[in-house]
Amino acid sequence: MIAIPQSILDGLAAHALRELPNEACGLLAGSGSAVSAHYPMVNVDRSPEHFSLDPSEHFRVLREARSHGWQIVASYHSHPQSPARPSEEDVRLAYDPDITYIILSLQERENPDVKAFSIRDGKVEPVEIVSDKP
Ligand SMILES: [Zn+2]
Secondary structure (H helix, E strand, O other): OEEOOHHHHHHHHHHHHHOOOOOOEEEEEEEOOEEEEEEEEOOOOOOOOOOOOOHHHHHHHHHHHHHOOOEEEEEEEEEOOOOOOOOHHHHHHOOOOOOEEEEEEOOOOOOOEEEEEEEEOOEEEEEOEEOOOO
């Protein structure tokens, strides 16, 4: 389970739409499984099918999150044309077994589909997303 405030879920969708036609990416920070902060980041690949974080921005975000006493809880990116599940490349590049991987699909522009996964040793398991929406 990962707890994400509705305002941050809305922010993820807005970022994903803003970056079209390319993939959007970023990190979510917080404590345990509770997300407190959203860091939209630059996709240095500028591609509709790939994303890479900028190493210096990544470092800056880690430091900024740590200054609030947060850890990185999740990494997210968008799939402009494909479903909200990790691609083979996403599984291969999942670098941290302890964070949650979030994918937003924009196949339906009006209704972004957001799903969360854990990826450990190449094994993908769904993770439930809980928001504070009444
Ligand atoms: Zn992907």
